[in-house]
Amino acid sequence: MEFLGVLCFIVVVNLSFLIWKLLNAWWICPIRRYRKLKRNGFGGPAPSFPFGNTSEMKRKATGNTGSCNNNYISHDIHPTVFPYFDRWQKVHGNVFIYWLGTEPFLYIAEPEFVRKMSAGVMGKSWGKPSVLRNDREPMFGNGLVMVEGDDWVRHRRLINPAFSPANLKGMARSMVESATNMLNKWTTLINSGHPEIDVERDIASTAGEIIAKTSFGKNYQNGQKVFQKLKAMQITLFKSNSFLGVPFSKYMYPKQLEAKRLGKEIDQLLLSIINARKETINDENPQYCDLLGLLLKSNNENGGTGKPLTTRELIDECKTLFFGGHDTTALALTWTLLLLALHPEWQTQLREEIREVIGDKEVDFTTIAGLKKMGCVMNEVIRLYSPAPNIQRQTREDIRVDDLIIPKGTNMWIDVVKMNHDSALWGKDVNEFRPERFKDDIYGGCNHKMGFLPFGFGGRMCVGRNFSMMQYKIVLTLILSRFSFTLSPIYCHSPSTLLTLRPSYGLPLILQPI
Numbered sequence: 253m254e255f256l257g258v259l260c261f262i263v264v265v266n267l268s269f270l271i272w273k274l275l276n277a278w279w280i281c282p283i284r285r286y287r288k289l290k291r292n293g294f295g296g297p298a299p300s301f302p303f304g305n306t307s308e309m310k311r312k313a314t315g316n317t318g319s320c321n322n323n324y325i326s327h328d329i330h331p332t333v334f335p336y337f338d339r340w341q342k343v344h345g346n347v348f349i350y351w352l353g354t355e356p357f358l359y360i361a362e363p364e365f366v367r368k369m370s371a372g373v374m375g376k377s378w379g380k381p382s383v384l385r386n387d388r389e390p391m392f393g394n395g396l397v398m399v400e401g402d403d404w405v406r407h408r409r410l411i412n413p414a415f416s417p418a419n420l421k422g423m424a425r426s427m428v429e430s431a432t433n434m435l436n437k438w439t440t441l442i443n444s445g446h447p448e449i450d451v452e453r454d455i456a457s458t459a460g461e462i463i464a465k466t467s468f469g470k471n472y473q474n475g476q477k478v479f480q481k482l483k484a485m486q487i488t489l490f491k492s493n494s495f496l497g498v499p500f501s502k503y504m505y506p507k508q509l510e511a512k513r514l515g516k517e518i519d520q521l522l523l524s525i526i527n528a529r530k531e532t533i534n535d536e537n538p539q540y541c542d543l544l545g546l547l548l549k550s551n552n553e554n555g556g557t558g559k560p561l562t563t564r565e566l567i568d569e570c571k572t573l574f575f576g577g578h579d580t581t582a583l584a585l586t587w588t589l590l591l592l593a594l595h596p597e598w599q600t601q602l603r604e605e606i607r608e609v610i611g612d613k614e615v616d617f618t619t620i621a622g623l624k625k626m627g628c629v630m631n632e633v634i635r636l637y638s639p640a641p642n643i644q645r646q647t648r649e650d651i652r653v654d655d656l657i658i659p660k661g662t663n664m665w666i667d668v669v670k671m672n673h674d675s676a677l678w679g680k681d682v683n684e685f686r687p688e689r690f691k692d693d694i695y696g697g698c699n700h701k702m703g704f705l706p707f708g709f710g711g712r713m714c715v716g717r718n719f720s721m722m723q724y725k726i727v728l729t730l731i732l733s734r735f736s737f738t739l740s741p742i743y744c745h746s747p748s749t750l751l752t753l754r755p756s757y758g759l760p761l762i763l764q765p766i
């Protein structure tokens with residue numbers, strides 16, 4: 253009897269402790285942060301517990317499908333891509349609070365606010381919203397996108413050298429090789445009477461092949477298996493859970509568990525690639541021209557002085573670079589082909605530049621550097637259709653913005669799409685494709701230096717931006733040198749987000765060999 257009493261007591265104590273922990277995580281702490289934020293005078297849509305504003309976000313997102321009328325394609329995409337933010341922003345201004353489930357977020361579409369809040373904050377002092385970190389764990393683990401504090405400094409130091417110009421140079425050949433294979437396939441299709449091709453699908457798989465080759469060198473076939481599973485995981489993760497931040501939503505969406513399973517399979521594949529590579533690394537050509545080789549080299553060199561990456565950390569970095577490295581660049585290229593199909597005069601201008609700058613020379617790291625107009629086109633494309641449509645941060649300490657205090661633990665969601673389409677920053681022609689705006693101005697005429705953030709800002713700015721620029725120029729040069737193209741009448745313009753900004757129904761183009 254006495255034993256039963258003790259057992260009941262233990263159960264009650266444990267249960268109370270669990271309830272207290274859950275209450276603290278889902279109610280007390282978020283409300284405390286929310287009240288502190290509210291003291292700054294920020295408004296926002298009214299939330300409901302435990303969904304926050306997710307129901308409204310879900311409802312509006314499904315109602316908006318874009319336009320299939322190709323006579324008029326609008327680049328004013330914010331109302332289509334983020335209809336809920338578009339509406340709330342009109343009512344509550346450029347900085348307001350909304351809730352993802354039980355987590356308050358500070359929405360920001362104000363460059364001056366971004367400048368002030370980031371002025372004194374070092375890269376290592378930024379965190380990532382825990383709700384996103386947990387949800388995206390199978391995809392990024394604790395790799396560079398998610399890691400925080402001193403560990404971020406250590407990861408970034410070890411990874412930076414892999415993207416030095418000398419190392420990028422050695423990766424150009426793989427990019428040319430994979431792009432040429434894709435173009436040969438297109439020629440075969442055209443010759444067999446099929447000039448209409450969904451270039452989005454082909455560019456995505458070519459970018460997958462490129463990142464597999466540049467990540468794993470001669471082991472790239474195994475890397476391609478990783479790529480296929482990562483793609484499946486992306487769809488599973490981002491199509492399934494539209495109640496992000498809502499307690500137990502993971503269990504309401506069994507596909508979330510499928511993402512976990514896929515994550516484990518990817519980890520196993522990567523582990524076998526890394527282990528095989530570790531065994532042979534000392535016998536290899538000291539060029540180490542692929543990302544994994546460079547990472548292992550950097551790791552070995554720092555092993556003596558600093559703290560090298562553990563095998564678990566290496567797996568997470570491979571996943572992170574693999575995902576970060578293929579999808580964004582593939583989408584920048586895809587949106588470029590859409591805009592060039594709509595603006596054939598720019599196809600002609602770029603072809604002329606290629607002829608002048610490269611001529612009969614080989615397309616490589618050095619020759620593409622002179623393609624200035626193409627650089628302007630890339631900037632204009634990622635302004636109108638930013639592959640990374642938002643930037644997420646979390647404060648790890650209180651931050652002062654003028655008289656306001658943004659408390660430690662505040663989740664931030666910076667709306668890149670809104671800033672890139674704000675006529676107050678860019679002028680009346682904000683929604684027009686005008687690459688020349690970047691000709692003599694790296695900010696493209698934007699009237700605020702923090703108004704154009706396609707690769708992020710501060711110490712956490714994208715580590716792969718030069719890799720991406722090189723791949724973009726190589727693939728686009730090869731495409732424009734062999735084909736001209738127009739938009740297929742079946743194209744349906746419907747940009748949407750699946751973490752990255754993509755055309756919902758692919759990009760069918762009619763290609764013609766030159």
Ligand code: HEM
Binds near residue numbers: 572576581708
């Ligand atoms: C057009 C192509 C790309 C775009 C638009 C893009 C965009 C971004 C953005 C917006 C961020 C967040 C920065 C911040 O929080 O301030 C980021 C971070 C990152 N990107 Fe990219 N990216 C691109 C290509 C790449 C490539 C090719 C790689 C790798 C091969 C890569 C790897 C990463 C990594 C690892 C981070 C995390 C950096 C850190 O937190 O230290 N990205 N990228």
